[in-house]
Amino acid sequence: MQSIEIVTKYVERELADILMLEKECFPADWQYPEAAEYYASMLADSENVNIFLRDGGETVGYLLARPFKSVVQELKESDPELTDKLEAFYYIETIQILPSYQGKGGARRLLIETSEAVMKHGVNKFAIHARTTNGLNQIIKKVFAGFITLTREIDSWRWANGEPYEYIEWESNASAINTDSIK
Numbered sequence: 678m679q680s681i682e683i684v685t686k687y688v689e690r691e692l693a694d695i696l697m698l699e700k701e702c703f704p705a706d707w708q709y710p711e712a713a714e715y716y717a718s719m720l721a722d723s724e725n726v727n728i729f730l731r732d733g734g735e736t737v738g739y740l741l742a743r744p745f746k747s748v749v750q751e752l753k754e755s756d757p758e759l760t761d762k763l764e765a766f767y768y769i770e771t772i773q774i775l776p777s778y779q780g781k782g783g784a785r786r787l788l789i790e791t792s793e794a795v796m797k798h799g800v801n802k803f804a805i806h807a808r809t810t811n812g813l814n815q816i817i818k819k820v821f822a823g824f825i826t827l828t829r830e831i832d833s834w835r836w837a838n839g840e841p842y843e844y845i846e847w848e849s850n851a852s853a854i855n856t857d858s859i860k
Contacts, residue, residue: 684727687720694736698773738774740787755835767795769805792849814843821847
């Protein structure tokens with residue numbers, strides 16, 4: 678049985694799980710060079726939202742959402758169309774799902790739980806640079822159908838070795854979430 682857990686403080690187990698997921702989910706050149714230090718700081722930052730997808734106690738997925746203001750300057754280097762106007766947004770920085778669990782609704786569950794957790798911070802606007810080759814962009818557009826406020830294609834996303842991505846912004850509230858799309 679799959680379950681969701683929101684982690685609000687640094688815990689060694691969660692860091693180990695994130696590092697395992699990163700290795701299993703992404704090519705080596707997509708991984709952070711100092712991943713342990715980076716994710717430890719992400720877990721320790723109380724403004725971040727760290728959500729884990731578990732199956733029978735095993736971690737099979739992870740999502741990191743950060744206040745947009747904390748990532749916008751770095752992202753502008755690769756996406757100069759971004760503006761500082763997005764300070765009232767949360768940015769979905771990474772979604773990691775073990776390959777054997779992909780296509781089973783885990784990304785949807787993580788996105789919905791993240792939306793609900795972020796809304797408790799008083800924010801209901803989100804942004805992501807989403808992969809197109811694995812269909813993540815389509816999942817987001819289905820889950821938040823009718824609430825997408827901006828999309829644009831990016832032919833070559835620097836952080837993914839030039840893979841095409843789609844930049845998506847959306848607004849969310851309890852009625853905006855298309856929970857029917859969860860499988």
